[in-house]
Amino acid sequence: MNRFADTIRNLPDAPGVYLFYNFQNEVIYVGKATSLRDRVRSYFPSSLRCAEQVPISRPIEGMIHEVKKISHAEIGSVLEAVILEARYIKKYLPKYNVLGRDDKSWNYLCVTNDEFPKLVPVREHELKLIEKKYAKIFGPYPGLNTKEAIRILRRLFSISICEPNQKRPCLYYQMGQCLGVCARQITSKDYKKKVIAPLTAFLGGSKKRLIKQLEKQMKKASNERNFEEAARLRNQLGALQRIRDIALLNKSFIEIPQMRRPSKEEYRIEGYDISNLGESGKVGSMVVFDANGPVKSQYRKFTIRTVVGQSDVDCMAEIIERRLKHSEWPMPDIFLIDGGKPQVNRVVKILREKQILTPVVGIAKGPKRMKNEFFVSAPQKDTILDWVENNKNILIQTRDEAHRFAIKFQREKKKI
DSSP: OOTTTHHTTTTTTOOEEEEEEEEEEEEEEEEEEEHHHHHHHOOOOOOHHHHHOOOOGGGGGGOOOOEEEEEEEEEHHHHHHHHHHHHHHHHHHHHHHHHOOOGGGEEEEEOSSSSSOOEEEEEHHHHHHHHHGGEEEEEETTBBBBBEEEEHHHHHHHHSSOTTTOSEEEEEHHTSOOTTTTTOSSSSHIIIIIIIIIHHHHHHOHHEEHHHHEEHHHHHHHTTTOOOHHHHHHHHHHHHOOOGGGGGGGSSOOOOOOOOOSOOOOOOOEEEEEEEEEEEEEEEEEEEEEEEEGOOOOOOEOOOOSSOSSSSHHHHHHOOOOHHTTTSSSSOOOEEEEEEEHHHHHHHHHHHHHTTTOEEEEEOOOTOOOOOEEEEEOOHHHHHHHHHHHHHHHHHHHHHHHHHHHHHHHHHHOOO
């Protein structure tokens, strides 16, 4: 019988950090979880037979008999759980977190000493060699998907990935997600105050204090009739309270590095299309493009389940709703829809209901079925229109690939 059955039953199905104590009341293991209840339950099989069938993959599993007490801290997001876990590991030095430790598997997030500091991932064995290069060092973060962590933090705090004095502003500046380092629209002093200071407060575990500071700054900006800055702070506060970050943790809690060609500008476009061949032949596709082209491993197929009759708008709505349930998939920088105003407006409505501010771009054929017409909806529409104008080719390529992938899926189903 599981001696912790009642404790586990009362754990929340929510992100957080759990601590195992031994009979001397010492913390011997700290872990993070997307679901505290499910994660802790996995350590205590319901029967001996079950236990014999489960291979021991974590050091603590081999010594679970040492655990006398379990405590936990429920956190608003996985990202915050990762930060708190790192703080607890530093504080308690639990022996089963350290057992079998490999320098290559311990990740840090570091703030550089540049004029416009950047946030970079560093492995522990590299950190020892170049520690003086960084202004701030946070971690270690065992098993963290650092690439996704930086992506989320960049969105939350408008961290710049561009260089000063570029020939033209970057994509994120045009979308309102970069404060203008590339265009020299912000000084180094203001960048450190508006971007780096909030970032380091958050990584230091002071989210509540940070939110109070941002609320105070927003009120001050509003009173001074600096409405643009007040709106930026309002959006940042909203984003901090709705962090979507399940993809931060790899399924095995071991980071798998992904090789990709370097580029000056990174973005993610998700393209959607519907292929409609009668009542029983409706399917949808999702394709992904980044600065290096198609990312075919992240393509997805959808069989339409709920739509009766011929309605591309309703079909598009269904696949967007289903896509948004997958919080483990990275959010795009642009939703690209094959369709005109009706499709774009419907997708925007769904995103707004979920408080997602990602721009939506639609492409429809013109009256003669030759000229492409672009429809853009974004919180800061004017800032993205220039980017769309300068990047029509990649958007059309993404739309065409979504169409090809949907037709391919349609044909596969027809053969079956």
